Amino acid sequence: MSAPVILVTGADLAPQARALLSDYSLVFAGRTPTEEDIVALCRAQDPVGIIVRYSKVGDAAMAAAPSLKVIAKHGSGTDTIDKTAAAARGIQVLAAAGANAAAVAEHALALMLACAKSVATLDGRMRQGHWDKATHKSLELEGRTVGLVGLGAIGQRFARMAQAMGMRVIGFDPFAKEWPAFITRVEMEDIWRESDVISLHCPLTPDNARMVNAESLARCRQGVILINTARGGLVDEPALWAAVQSGKVFAAGLDSFSVEPMPADHIFLSEPRILLSPHIGGVTADAYVKMGVGAAENVLKVLAEAPMRRAF
Structure with missing residues (x-):
């Protein structure tokens, strides 16, 4: 009797997560699997579960795995999984x-502070031999307004950090189940109009794709800061670049992009006021374990409730 297969769309999984899945055969797709790689592995291995780290899992992969019962994200964002196809297949x-x-909340805070304090620019200037003490003035965040779009676990953590710094916190989230007293509930229009800093913490959906665009940026305060540690598809990238060029946006701190990895000729790479990180906000040693264990527990929960076909 061979153990049922769980496919991991990545090259590794935390030892604690692997221990939880010791009754299953783990198959790893490698560091940079493509959708075609995932489909081929599903066809060859017929997994009962998939843990999604990288790449997309679409209907073709699900069709190639008739024993598939559960797809668990190694993290919080499920936009790389075709949930409509999954629901249709049970x-x-x-x-x-x-x-x-x-x-992620800590990374968003780091990007906000780096933008407000011109950390990267000043570091670069000093390495070129400049001493800008007499000419440079950073932005002070105390007393300013931060507008949060999305108030799940990440957004609320970031909100507490901002509030502790003396910032006024406003938020928009029509689906939030909890609403801390120190966050003022507002409509999306108020986020654009009142915020000195806007930080995105919402999932990507067809309704909010490119919500940060030329029109919405035009409604923002002059010199607004934008932080995105959510999904790149929330931002119209050429519109943001143009807003930074014009000064409408003082700076942006981005951890996710429409196309990943970012193309070598991307317009953001030439603009020092747009601070970039390679979608690693959630990548820490601690989070690696917590995400792996969480994904493994989700797989086990579903498989414990579902009849399973074993290969002999």
Whole structure:
């Protein structure tokens, strides 16, 4: 009797997560699997579960795995999984909600501070031999307004950090189940109009794709800061670049992009006021374990409830 297969769309999984899945055969797709790679592995291995780290999992992959019962995200964002196709096939899709909340919220805070204090620019200037003490003035965040779009585990953690710094916190989230007293509930229009800093913490959906665009940026305060540690598809990238060029946006701190990895000729690479990181907000040693364990537990929960076909 051979153990049922769980496919991991990545090259590794935390030892704690692997231990939880010791009754299963783990198959790893490698560091940079393509959708075609995932389909081929599903066809060859017929997994009962998939843990999604990288690449997309679409209907073709699900069709190639007739025993598939559950797709678990190694993290919180499930936009790389075709949830409509999964629902049609009776496959459960689960996220490790909150597993990387501390990591991402801290990264958003780091990007906000780096933008406000011109950290990268000043570092570069000093390395070129300049001493800008007499000419440079950073932005002070105390007393300013930060507008949050999305108030799940990550957004609420970031909100507490901003509030502790003396910032006024406003938020928009029509689906939020909890609403801390220190966050003022507003409409989306108020986020654009009142915020000195806007930080995105919402999932990407067809309704909010490119919500940061030329029209919405035009409604923002002059010199607004934009932080995005959510999904790149929330931002119209050429519109943001143009707004930074014009000064409408003082600076932007981005951890996700429409196309990943970012193309070598991307317009953002030539603009020092747009600070970039390679979608690693949730990648810490601690979050790696928490996301892996959360994904493994989600897989086991579903498989414990579902009849399973074993190969002999």
